[in-house]
Amino acid sequence: MTAEEEFVDDDPEYDADEDEEDDEIAGLQPANPDEVPPDEGDVGQAGAPEGSG
Amino acid sequence: MPSVSGLPRAQRRKARKGAVQAALLGLRNPTSVHYTQDLTSRWEGIRRRHDASKGRFPKHSDCSSFATWCLWNGLQLAFGVDDVVNGLDWTAGYTGTMLNNGRPVRHVENVKQADCVFYGTEWPGKHVAIVVGRQGGVPMVVSHGSEEGPFFVRYNYRPDVLQIRRYI
Numbered sequence A: 001m002t003a004e005e006e007f008v009d010d011d012p013e014y015d016a017d018e019d020e021e022d023d024e025i026a027g028l029q030p031a032n033p034d035e036v037p038p039d040e041g042d043v044g045q046a047g048a049p050e051g052s053g
Numbered sequence B: 001m002p003s004v005s006g007l008p009r010a011q012r013r014k015a016r017k018g019a020v021q022a023a024l025l026g027l028r029n030p031t032s033v034h035y036t037q038d039l040t041s042r043w044e045g046i047r048r049r050h051d052a053s054k055g056r057f058p059k060h061s062d063c064s065s066f067a068t069w070c071l072w073n074g075l076q077l078a079f080g081v082d083d084v085v086n087g088l089d090w091t092a093g094y095t096g097t098m099l100n101n102g103r104p105v106r107h108v109e110n111v112k113q114a115d116c117v118f119y120g121t122e123w124p125g126k127h128v129a130i131v132v133g134r135q136g137g138v139p140m141v142v143s144h145g146s147e148e149g150p151f152f153v154r155y156n157y158r159p160d161v162l163q164i165r166r167y168i
Helices: B009-027 B041-047 B063-079 B095-099
Strands: B116-119 B127-135 B138-143 B151-154 B161-166
Touching (some): B009 B063, B009 B127, B095 B161
Antiparallel strands (some): B116 B127, B138 B151
16 A cells, blocks of 8 residues: 555546446345444454465 | 456456355355454465355455455456455455555545455554445445454444455
8 A cells, every 4th residue: 555556536537337326235234333343353464474375 | 447457347347246245145144154363264265266156155264354255256256367456366365465455445435346445544454344335325344353243334334444445
């Protein structure tokens, strides 16, 4: 992540309408944030050990 | 339109649907999808090539390996796309490598399915969740951050939204 990277939606060719018509999620009840257990965090740097890939 | 994945528009649409299908499959199986940061088992979804379209999902994952597996279903499994999510040939990754890849989305109204929401105050982030759609205009995510998860929640269910990024 760098400070100078370009936001995808700042691109002059960006099409904000792509797929906009069918992204409504019906029939699912969101969890109450107060009832969601605290996230345990990510594995961190160990998840990409040196030389992996 | 710029494409992070390199896929043309029609394939991007299918890739997003594939990633969302994977996330929702995990959401429907919370008692079978265990939370782990174990370096081997957290990556089993991709290593064992679990195809969400065939009802297969990883039994172990953490937030970043779950989100990556969802995107892998839409990108690599469906279209053979190289690892544009972590840049590690689909063999590893975490929030830091995910933040180093893809492209950021500035405006919440432009968020699309399969975009990823990062939480924390700075790189490498503390948590990530994948967008599966909207409810009432609000982006909704599937978040797998604990043994009780995955959960279906608003994208800003935590106050520390760091960034939203696109890989498709």
